[in-house]
Amino acid sequence: MSLTQSAVAQRVRELETQLGIKLFHRLPRGLALTHAGQRFHEQIALALGNIDKAVRDATHNPADTTLSLSVPPSFAAKWLMPRLASFRHAHPEWQLRVHASEGLSNLHQDGIDLAIRQGHGQHDAGLKAIWLTGLERIAVCSPAYREQMGERLDRLDMQGSILIEDSHQGWHTFAAHFSGLEKAERLWVNHTSLAIDAALADQGIALTPRLMAAQGLAEGRLVTLCGLPDQGQGFYLVYPAARAHQAEQIMLPWLRQQLGLSHETSAHVPLGSCLGHQDTTTTTPRR
DSSP: OOOOHHHHHHHHHHHHHHHTSOOEEEETTEEEEOHHHHHHHHHHHHHHHHHHHHHHHHHOOTTOOEEEEEEOHHHIIIIIGGGHHHHHHHOTTOEEEEEEOSSOOOTTTSSOOEEEEEESOOOOTTEEEEEEEEOOEEEEEOHHHHHHHTHHHHTTBOTTOEEEEOTTOOGGGGGGGOBOGGGSEEEEOSSHHHHHHHHHTTSOEEEEEHHHHHHHHHTTSOEEEEEOOOTTOEEEEEEEGGGHHIIIIIIHHHHHHHHHHHHHTSOOOOTTOBTTSOOOOOOOOOO
């Protein structure tokens, strides 16, 4: 916006004075929208989205076949990159630019056309989010590590094990499914892809969405100890109205095809079940 933080704060105060309402709660560590601020944001985001669409339509170059896709780094490394050749084959007329980022880019300002994000699908009112697949977290390790730990892992007793924590720090949320978590060692990394790599290198047990570990599982380099509830989370395709054609006609059908192939080629452990009780049934995609 080419404005300093103090200038933005001044603009916000002026807007609150003009509207006669309080838009933000000033907290010790940041801001939070008030109820009135949330309602105002939802309506104004739609208006700004329409303005953005009008500008994009007016300046659209029919010869521009570049498509920018923002994805989480681990999703890019472990799932998307091995499949890019398939996208080029299916859509040779499009040049895909991949931007790996944990944060949701400002799709209106950052030159990003589409994004894939993990969560509950809650985004700005000016963006549409389409559910792709469930999170389906699993606990995985290498066959060598499982053999090293012995029967203890069959009982999901983590005492003496090394738990690999990534930036999501999810192990504590699944305490009900394991025992001995408080007596396990921790290996800390900042990306899920690194946690998977550490598990592949016999360094411990990682929590990961099944999609991320699909290749290691298919190759027999990883084994699943337990399937865990996804807590209502999943992967979503996120895009502004101005990019509906590219999202719904180009990217979405290809993603759904690839996700279907992923489910077909990997054995699934039912959520909440554990090693020794596996089957090969596939989960039904949520609509």
